[in-house]
Amino acid sequence: MKKLGPAGMKWLKIIHILLAAMFFGGIMSSLALHFAVNMAAYEETLSFYQHAVIISDHTIRIGAVGTLLIGFIYGILTKWGFFKHRWITVKWVLFIIQTFIGIFIVDQLMTSNMDMLEAEKSAVLHDPVFIQNHSLRQYAVIIQIAITVLIFCISVLKPWKKKKGT
Template identity: 80%
Template structure:
């Protein structure tokens, strides 16, 4: 398989950094809004969820899908591969876990709360299910941020890398 040259690697790295920044920035923005929302005010809470859905759909998903595609390109067209280095394999596993958290926890809770707000209006804010979903979504976003920071550390430090032996 043909590998990318130095110029291709630089462009791939630029795309990877930009897409990862979208992904991470979207999660951070969503979490910041989560801490700032006044859950006693219906219109503020509704606007929060509406904006969070937009951030999720147009920032986080683009960053996540783009990062996944760039990761595939790295795996196919560079010397890194997918499992040649343990640190790369760990990044893949963590990214998959993080993606599942986003799709099956964060997004589902967000959509459920948005549906409750649309159907029940202000009465949704008194629902224990709504509050539970909101809190759980917040903790899941914190876990996603922690995983992202760990992935960044792995990317820079490259732990578990084989040491070069002197001949």
């Protein structure tokens, strides 16, 4: 299969950076809202979860899926491949871990709490399961942020890269 030339690589990198910024910005926005919510006020808590769902569905998810698709394009249409360099393989593994955390922890806890808020109204604010879900979601988002920063560092530093002449 024909590989991308220099111009194609530059455009691919621009799209990749924009999508990664969208993904990371969405996660950071969600965390910022999380710290700002007054969990004693029902309307404010409901509003937080409504906005967190919007951020997740329209910013984080688009950034994540777009980044994944761009990663496949990089693997198929460039010299980088998927497993040619250890740092690329590590990025893929970290991205998969991060995606599973997002889908199976963050989104599930958010959906569960949103359902509880709509069903139980203000009484849910004192429910231990609701409070635990809220805290676990916060820690999972922080883990996602840490993984994203690690992926950024790996992308720039390219550790484990073969040295020239060896």
